[in-house]
Amino acid sequence: xxxxxxxxxxxxxxxxxxxxxxxxxxxxxxxxxxxxxxxxxxxxxxxxxxxxxxxxxxxxxxxxxxxxxxxxxxxxxxxxxxxxxxxxxxxxxxxxxxxxxxxxxxxxxxxxxxx
Amino acid sequence: xxxxxxxxxxxxxxxxxxxxxxxxxxxxxxxxxxxxxxxxxxxxxxxxxxxxxxxxxxxxxxxxxxxxxxxxxxxxxxxxxxxxxxxxxxxxxxxxxxxxxxxxxxxxxxxxx
Numbered sequence: 001x002x003x004x005x006x007x008x009x010x011x012x013x014x015x016x017x018x019x020x021x022x023x024x025x026x027x028x029x030x031x032x033x034x035x036x037x038x039x040x041x042x043x044x045x046x047x048x049x050x051x052x053x054x055x056x057x058x059x060x061x062x063x064x065x066x067x068x069x070x071x072x073x074x075x076x077x078x079x080x081x082x083x084x085x086x087x088x089x090x091x092x093x094x095x096x097x098x099x100x101x102x103x104x105x106x107x108x109x110x111x112x113x114x115x
Numbered sequence: 116x117x118x119x120x121x122x123x124x125x126x127x128x129x130x131x132x133x134x135x136x137x138x139x140x141x142x143x144x145x146x147x148x149x150x151x152x153x154x155x156x157x158x159x160x161x162x163x164x165x166x167x168x169x170x171x172x173x174x175x176x177x178x179x180x181x182x183x184x185x186x187x188x189x190x191x192x193x194x195x196x197x198x199x200x201x202x203x204x205x206x207x208x209x210x211x212x213x214x215x216x217x218x219x220x221x222x223x224x225x226x227x228x
């Protein structure tokens with residue numbers, strides 16, 4: 001069973017469209033993240049949720065809105081897509097507290113291409 | 116400022132040769148250190164991690180890393196590289212609170228035959 005899954009794996013869309021990326025983890029973790037990997041492969045945190053509550057919200061355009069319906073899911077909705085949004089988006093999760101529980105497990109990534 | 120530096124953007128080693136990838140960090144709290152590997156078109160796989168205790172940690176695929184607090188370093192090593200090790204390697208730092216990881220910019224490893 002896949003621990004952290006994302007859908008879709010690839011997403012190609014036109015500028016100005018609205019799209020969503022879904023993430024699910026079956027590890028029982030209570031914290032989930034979205035990272036963005038740019039064209040130079042640099043990874044940077046976007047958002048973090050703990051038990052459905054927003055914890056981290058980095059300097060990200062408000063066109064990006066995370067939503068966590070329950071602690072196993074963290075979706076990313078992007079409005080009015082721009083060329084610069086083209087990137088690979090990674091979801092991750094971890095349990096918090098206690099030795100060894102802080103390892104983040106990553107999903108396979110979603111490659112978003114905005115034309 | 117909290118940061119991770121991987122000084123080598125690209126390294127090429129011969130198959131069977133030893134490997135060392137450098138990582139230096141700047142972090143205000145007690146660091147939790149990680150090495151992840153990303154194969155082309157794939158996600159991130161954890162190679163190893165250091166939280167506390169023995170400063171030499173063993174990971175998967177024959178990798179090891181040594182934490183040196185005095186040098187703020189966490190270098191990754193492998194005694195004999197295989198062609199399948201060609202990938203992107205990321206060093207990252209976090210803390211016990213489970214906050215977001217801060218990644219280095221990665222080192223691309225190429226393996227020549």
